[in-house]
Amino acid sequence: MKSFVVCSLIGLVLLVAAGQVRAECDDTKSPEDSDIGHFFKNLGCKFNQGAKEVVEATKPYAEKIGEGAKEFGSSVAHKYDELKHKLTEELSTTPKVPVAYDAPTEKVLLAPIGGPSTPAP
Template sequence: MKSLVVLSLVGLVVLAMSGEANAERADCDGGKKPEDSDFTHFFKNLGCKVKQGAEDVAEAAKPYADKISDGAKDLGQSVAHQYDVLKHKLSDEGSTTPRGAVPYDAPTEKVPLAPIAPSPPPAL
């Protein structure tokens, strides 16, 4: 599960960077521009290397991500199928058994009620 989340994040990063690929590709392909300082050139170069590394990781992880997604789909379908089978089995069993009161076949005895006491005598 964690690997799926990581791969999703890597994929989002790659997709986000692909929109800016043309502008950054010119920066990555070219050398140091005269107007850039060493500090700026270092970070542009580092950004290009990180981007290229992320693209390589995403490309290498794609078969694994596809395999994981296919396995998750198969698992989800099998769980849904088993749920449907169990649901129909329980609903079929429920329709054959009578619903309502369970008949009580044991003998019953009549028990006389205790006599009601006379009203208390008036207070003296």
């Protein structure tokens, strides 16, 4: 799923970047273009066409992944609802056990920490 998101973002960036290059692809060099400028314009046009082909090729896979994610999400939600209802039914049917020690507690003195005091020899 992560790879699909990354590929989608890359494709989107490529389409936006390629959209800034002129829309029509022609192999003829205009007189005001330099060789390098013509090369990059032609490369951008080919890049734009390739990105469009990639988008068209990945649409079926994206739809299949989306459908699978919806099915998985609905099955997880269904299992959660079943478990939630099961737990709430069990809690409502179990009798409450009374507390065994309801009587007040009494205080007990503790032994001194140092133990019995004996003089040192």
